[in-house]
Amino acid sequence: MNIRINKLIALCLVGCALVFNASAQQASTGAAPATNYNSSEAFGPLFYTQNGNEFRSANGAPGAKYWQNRVDYNITASLDETKNMVSGTVTITYKNNSPDKLPYLWLQLDQNTFKENSRGAQITPSRSRYGAQGEKFDGGYKINNVSVSQKTAAVKFTSIIEDTRMQIRLDQPMAANGDIVTVKMDYSYIVPKEGSDRTGHLTTQNGEIFAIAQWFPRMCVYDDVLGWNTLPYWGGGEFYCEYGDITYAITAPATHIVMGSGELLNPQEVFTAEQLKRWNAAKLSDATVHIRSAEEVTDPKSRPAKDKLTWKFKIINARDAAWASSKAFVLDAARINFPSGRKGLAVSAQPIESNGADGYGRGVEYVKSSIEHYSTKWFEYPYPMAVNVATNIGGMEYPGIVFCGWKAKKGAAWGVIDHEFGHSWFPMIVGSNERKYGWMDEGFNTFINGISAQNFNNGEYKPRVTDMNRVGKGAIGNLALDNIMLMPDGMQERNIGINLYSKPGWGLNILRDQILGEDRFDYAFRQYIKNWAFKHPTPFDFFRSMENGAGEDLAWFWRSWFLNNWKMDQGIASVAAVKKDDKLTGYNITVVNLEKMPMPIILQVKTKSGKTDMIKIPVDVWMKNSTWTVSYPTTDEVVSVTLDPNKVLPDSNPDNNTWTASAN
Structure with a gap:
């Protein structure tokens, strides 16, 4: 999900060639600061x-007996634009691949957070972006006709709903290792x-745009880490x-265009003859085709x-699905070319207010x-379509479709689309x-966005380099x-x-650029994916995964x-000339590590003749030392x-990073 981030801390890739063969030795004299x-x-x-086990290997990959459960959804739903209501029937086919019997099932009812007395409504500040923005409406699911079956035979059960969760208590547990049940229910809710x-939904001059997500009851994950x-x-x-697999049918007013996750199965039934012709032409075109x-x-x-x-x-093979519907949509599309030779379709749907060349008129591009x-x-990318929708959502991602802020222009429009599709x-x-x-x-997405932004259109929206000292x-x-590991709602x-x-984006940049190098990092990261x-x-x-793929113990970094939430502060403690027979043979440059976070030493040395050397000492020197002396041989x-x-490093006190001969 995209949010506004202060320009001071916006992610940028940084690069620095650091090459020097220098000898180093531990400082042996003088009191340590x-x-x-x-x-x-x-x-x-x-x-x-x-230790690693048969489910999750020590090398960071899934183990030989890794399992996860599977859920397929078949949904028929309709949109009532006069009531802002979605109603439907969902059939959930749930397969228990775990080695455990399951006496009960848990489902997510995310729309219930918009009930007046939900836990979310009670703890979310009125000015937070994570509520319903003070809107008064009859929020949450209305659920009816719940049934559970196995092989077409009805299964006895009871159920409860607690806030945004629903528990189905089975009279007989699901068996382990492949048992299947089918849960079916009717539901509706106000968007x-x-x-x-x-x-949500947005009023535009030509009609409402409905961006529909978290729109059907979904199974909670049962895994080998926490269970339910x-x-x-x-x-x-x-x-x-x-x-x-998620199969769904959306009935909407015929004046609307509906775009959703996955493949549109019946374009011939929902487009005009001319639109269908253009839709098919877009599948063969690298340039944007205007469907509408x-x-x-x-x-x-x-x-x-x-x-x-x-x-x-x-x-x-998706974890979710979403869709959007409006009579206000301009609709554009073009072909996507994949490395395997497969083809896909890039789509952008936006109101005319967002359609200029400085906005989502370049959405497909x-x-x-x-x-x-x-x-x-x-x-x-595994899906047949990638759909961008411009609406009143700042930026949100779902498989095959994203919702982006309708007022974004130029670099902001590029940035939000790139970020959401990075997801x-x-x-x-x-x-x-x-x-x-x-x-x-x-x-992770912020990190890959930085590389993507440098790549797009010869760096048209290339980000500025971040001053990591200032960040530090x-x-x-x-x-x-707070701390990165806190769950978002706890921050x-x-x-x-x-x-x-x-x-985390800065951290991956440092790991890639300053610690592992691009080749080792990229290889390990691809293996992880x-x-x-x-x-x-x-x-x-x-x-x-990163340690095994890159061949590096990175526990100190994690x-x-x-x-x-440690700080970094390296400082130059001293620079001392070394002489032999009264002739200059070099300098001992002593660096001290003053805060808890270790990092490689990066030194720039300039001599009187105008020579500049860059010296990089690996982080290993801090394994048993708090000071380190770099021996720099020179007669200059x-x-x-x-x-x-x-x-390029988050040094919290750059004031102690410079030594000059004139000042000493």
Whole structure:
């Protein structure tokens, strides 16, 4: 999900070539400056408290007996635009692949957070973006005709609803290792105007835009980590869903265009003859094709002359589905080219107010570029369509479809589309638990967005380089900013931008650019994505995957950046000339580690003759030391020494990073 982040802390990729063959030795003389650094704490043993097992391997990949349950949905629903109501019937086919008997099932009823007395409504501040923005309406699900069956035979059960969860208590437990039950129910709810900035409806000059998400009862995840994952939906945290196939049919006024997750199965039934011709032409075109132009939006002939139409969709091996419906849509599309040779369709739907070349008139171009880039760089996008919808939601992602703020222009429009479609990889493909670990989707996505932005259109919207020293002074180790590992709903809302987006993104940049290098990082990261595609990794699965793929013990980094809220501060303690027979042979440059976070040493040395050397010493020197002396051989007088000259590390006190001969 996209949120506004202070420009000071916006993610940018940073690069710095650091090459120098230098010798180094431990400082052996002089009193060490006062320091908060503790090498045994930073590099302590026993980082992993559990060994790998047959379900989750020590190398960070799913184990030989890894399992996860499966859920398929078949939904028929209708939109009543006069009542702002969605009503439908959902048939849930649930397969228990676990080794456990299941005497009860848990479902998510996310719309219930919009009930007047829900837990979310009671704890969410009135000015928070995670409620219904003070709207008064009859929110939440109305559920009827619940039934449970096995092989067409009815199953006895009882059920309860507690806030945003529903428990179905089975008279006889589901058997382990493959048992299947079918749950069916009718439901309806009123669509909130601004539902936690994730679902809602927007009034435009040509009609309402409905962005419909969290729109049907969904199964909770049952996994080998916690069993049933039943955290309430309070509004701040996002989602954790099982994978399966979702087949759905949406009946809406015929004046509307409906776009949704997956493949549109019946375009010939819902488009005019001319629109169908253009739709098929777009599948063969790398340039944007206008399926319904801005000029046609107010033309009644641009929609079939019927009362209602049913749009049919299917998405395979997905964790969720969403859709949007409006009579105000301009509709554009173009072909997506995948590395495997497969083709897809990039789609953008927006009101005419958002349609200019400075806005979502370039939406298809942005969608196509993002999907093609991420597919080539990391893992191929699995779905047949990628749909952007401009509406009153700042930015929200679902498999195959995203909702983006309708007023975004230029770089902001590119940025929100690229960010939301980056989520196709985290968490839509790599299915982490967003409800608990928001950084595993937002932070990873923020990181890959930086690379994508540099790639798009020769850097048209290339981000500015972040001054990590400045970040280190304000955002890293700041006790007021909570901790990355807190679940989103447990964080101060004002800290979410740092903790879920920026800090994990910065951390991955440092890991890639300053610690592992691009080749090793990218290889390990791709392996992580490949291993956990359509599965459920934990933070420690990610840590293990990166260590094994890159061949590096990174426990010190995970401790510093993710598990703790530590500061970094390296300083130049001294620069001393070394002479032999009264002739200059070099300098001993002593660096001290003053705070808890270790990082590599990056030194820039300038000499009187104009020579500049960059020296990089690996983080290993801090395994048993709080000071380190770098031996710099030269017969040329050194005039200045600077730590981290390009400001790529989060040094909280850059004032002690520079030594000059004139000042000493």
